[in-house]
Amino acid sequence: xxxxxxxxxxxxxxxxxxxxxxxxxxxxxxxxxxxxxxxxxxxxxxxxxxxxxxxxxxxxxxxxxxxxxxxxxxxxxxxxxxxxxxxxxxxxxxxxxxxxxxxxxxxxxxxxxxxxxxxxxxxxxxxxxxxxxxxxxxxxxxxxxxxxxxxxxxxxxxxxxxxxxxxxxxxxxxxxxxxxxxxxxxxxxxxxxxxxxxxxxxxxxxxxxxxxxxxxxxxxxxxxxxxxxxxxxxxxxxxxxxxxxxxxxxxxxxxxxxxxxxxxxxxxxxxxxxxxxxxxxxxxxxxxxxxxxxxxxxxxxxxxxxxxxxxxxxxxxxxxxxxxxxxxxxxxxxxxxxx
Amino acid sequence: xxxxxxxxxxxxxxxxxxxxxxxxxxxxxxxxxxxxxxxxxxxxxxxxxxxxxxxxxxxxxxxxxxxxxxxxxxxxxxxxxxxxxxxxxxxxxxxxxxxxxxxxxxxxxxxxxxxxxxxxxxxxxxxxxxxxxxxxxxxxxxxxxxxxxxxxxxxxxxxxxxxxxxxxxxxxxxxxxxxxxxxxxxxxxxxxxxxxxxxxxxxxxxxxxxxxxxxxxxxxxxxxxxxxxxxxxxxxxxxxxxxxxxxxxxxxxxxxxxxxxxxxxxxxxxxxxxxxxxxxxxxxxxxxxxxxxxxxxxxxxxxxxxxxxxxxxxxxxxxxxxxxxxxxxxxxxxxxxxx
Numbered sequence: 130x131x132x133x134x135x136x137x138x139x140x141x142x143x144x145x146x147x148x149x150x151x152x153x154x155x156x157x158x159x160x161x162x163x164x165x166x167x168x169x170x171x172x173x174x175x176x177x178x179x180x181x182x183x184x185x186x187x188x189x190x191x192x193x194x195x196x197x198x199x200x201x202x203x204x205x206x207x208x209x210x211x212x213x214x215x216x217x218x219x220x221x222x223x224x225x226x227x228x229x230x231x232x233x234x235x236x237x238x239x240x241x242x243x244x245x246x247x248x249x250x251x252x253x254x255x256x257x258x259x260x261x262x263x264x265x266x267x268x269x270x271x272x273x274x275x276x277x278x279x280x281x282x283x284x285x286x287x288x289x290x291x292x293x294x295x296x297x298x299x300x301x302x303x304x305x306x307x308x309x310x311x312x313x314x315x316x317x318x319x320x321x322x323x324x325x326x327x328x329x330x331x332x333x334x335x336x337x338x339x340x341x342x343x344x345x346x347x348x349x350x351x352x353x354x355x356x357x358x359x360x361x362x363x364x365x366x367x368x369x370x371x372x373x374x375x376x377x378x379x380x381x382x383x384x385x386x387x388x389x390x391x392x393x394x395x396x397x398x399x400x401x402x403x404x405x406x407x408x409x410x411x412x413x414x415x416x417x418x419x420x421x422x423x424x425x426x427x428x429x430x431x432x433x434x435x436x437x438x439x440x441x442x443x444x445x446x447x448x449x450x451x452x453x454x455x456x457x458x459x460x461x462x463x464x465x466x467x468x
Numbered sequence: 469x470x471x472x473x474x475x476x477x478x479x480x481x482x483x484x485x486x487x488x489x490x491x492x493x494x495x496x497x498x499x500x501x502x503x504x505x506x507x508x509x510x511x512x513x514x515x516x517x518x519x520x521x522x523x524x525x526x527x528x529x530x531x532x533x534x535x536x537x538x539x540x541x542x543x544x545x546x547x548x549x550x551x552x553x554x555x556x557x558x559x560x561x562x563x564x565x566x567x568x569x570x571x572x573x574x575x576x577x578x579x580x581x582x583x584x585x586x587x588x589x590x591x592x593x594x595x596x597x598x599x600x601x602x603x604x605x606x607x608x609x610x611x612x613x614x615x616x617x618x619x620x621x622x623x624x625x626x627x628x629x630x631x632x633x634x635x636x637x638x639x640x641x642x643x644x645x646x647x648x649x650x651x652x653x654x655x656x657x658x659x660x661x662x663x664x665x666x667x668x669x670x671x672x673x674x675x676x677x678x679x680x681x682x683x684x685x686x687x688x689x690x691x692x693x694x695x696x697x698x699x700x701x702x703x704x705x706x707x708x709x710x711x712x713x714x715x716x717x718x719x720x721x722x723x724x725x726x727x728x729x730x731x732x733x734x735x736x737x738x739x740x741x742x743x744x745x746x747x748x749x750x751x752x753x754x755x756x757x758x759x760x761x762x763x764x765x766x767x768x769x770x771x772x773x774x775x776x777x778x779x780x781x782x783x784x785x786x787x788x789x790x791x792x793x794x795x796x797x798x799x800x801x802x803x804x805x806x807x
Binding site for chain 2: 341
């Protein structure tokens with residue numbers, strides 16, 4: 130015998146009992162309330178009704194497990210994007226670090242503008258050249274392992290200016306519940322974000338339970354090199370793919386290759402993926418917009434956000450498309466997940 | 469109560485018993501022999517030893533489930549690539565169809581060369597322009613749904629010129645066993661192929677049990693359009709990413725975001741991903757090369773293949789790198805999986 134059968138069977142029994150207990154406890158939890166941080170109301174009902182109908186065997190609206198794809202924008206949907214997207218805060222901190230040790234970097238006009246908080250100058254350059262220069266400085270030239278380490282170090286130490294906690298301790302509790310509820314209901318949950326895939330993959334599994342291969346984001350090409358120390362992948366700025374607006378359905382197709390049936394977003398950058406998931410989809414579908422209506426507990430914005438997150442067109446389309454609009458102020462009992 | 473608890477619990481019990489039975493039967497099958505289509509020998513042992521050690525809890529070489537990533541080249545590794553890669557056969561058949569109904573297509577010199585079997589002319593154009601023209605004709609301009617339908621129709625009717633069966637009935641039985649064995653051992657199995665991702669995703673789940681999101685291949689950008697009929701994605705030839713040679717580790721990083729610990733390939737196009745998976749990997753790793761040594765039952769080639777599949781450099785590197793070289797003639801009892 131190649132493999133000891135008795136030992137393997139014992140392991141299998143233990144695994145199976147563990148799975149059984151998990152499933153039963155999950156069942157109990159749902160039976161009580163799958164979304165305890167949500168106030169009762171239209172939004173909560175829309176989500177629960179959708180999951181119930183697509184998972185009810187025998188129902189005409191049942192969707193087989195392999196087609197249960199749910200996609201979630203990240204900034205503004207799973208965690209805040211104020212006072213700036215967290216990856217931008219990373220870029221600022223890294224640029225400050227680089228400028229302190231390299232006079233050439235410090236002398237760069239775009240670096241000067243960024244560190245002076247002069248975003249107008251930074252954004253004035255045509256074709257986002259100012260922003261791309263900063264991203265190039267902080268997101269390319271190193272190996273993917275070096276980049277991962279830098280992001281990890283930053284995430285462990287940097288703090289949000291208003292809430293004074295680590296950035297990864299600011300995920301939305303109601304959305305963590307949605308992620309868990311969907312996964313327990315047989316969905317594969319994907320992040321589909323304008324943020325950098327390499328940036329998000331450092332912490333996506335730990336923070337959201339979403340493995341690297343289920344993170345769709347903006348990318349640039351990496352270059353393979355076989356060094357004396359072993360193979361490395363060097364980050365470049367070539368072939369930038371921006372996973373935003375019409376790029377989101379394209380990114381979903383490229384990385385997932387299936388049409389989602391549930392789409393969660395919060396801004397006009399999510400409009401096209403909301404359309405892609407919900408219009409003329411032969412399967413039942415759910416579109417949800419998280420509306421930032423709570424200036425007291427989080428931020429209040431839509432037409433004129435301070436940084437990113439403009440929500441005008443998608444909000445206008447919502448009634449016609451049947452998208453559920455979530456008011457953070459009214460629909461969410463708590464905002465942030467406990468660390 | 470939102471969800472009926474008793475009913476859910478009953479469903480959970482049924483699911484769990486099913487899982488239990490599956491696990492036990494899988495356990496029994498492995499105990500007997502996880503790779504029955506393989507002759508006993510070095511190659512088979514190398515594969516089983518690797519899986520055993522990385523899945524043995526408590527062993528210093530144990531690898532947690534979330535890091536069990538196995539990648540498989542497709543053409544020449546999971547099915548043949550002769551007399552030409554099957555996707556090329558698709559392109560030829562589609563071109564013939566297009567030429568029959570469109571004189572402008574028929575007059576195209578590259579189309580003429582292709583349909584005359586004059587591959588020398590086709591390949592002589594600089595920067596693969598001839599080939600790209602054919603791919604452009606047959607792989608762009610339509611929506612991804614239209615393309616999927618065309619590939620599906622073709623796969624259901626086209627037959628392999630030598631074996632006279634459908635192309636998707638020519639997968640290698642020993643490799644189907646490897647895929648099943650790895651998945652049953654907690655691995656996520658990915659295709660990483662120079663072939664088009666959109667082409668492979670049409671049948672990857674049905675043929676290999678590999679869902680679309682676990683297919684890494686060559687891609688071009690798709691364009692999102694909201695038409696009256698609903699949202700569509702139109703295939704273009706822009707931003708071609710060729711998932712071959714050094715592109716394979718890059719593709720693995722972009723799509724999977726994790727380093728594989730098991731890599732199966734058959735040609736020099738797989739050399740870089742074999743290196744990436746196995747050199748200086750902090751985890752135990754396995755590199756396998758399928759060597760086409762059986763002209764009688766399949767094809768015999770390495771230095772001078774008729775179409776693709778040159779195997780020179782990777783074979784030279786194999787002993788130094790500790791890669792396992794599989795001789796199809798000696799190591800495989802059967803070649804093709806039963807339809």
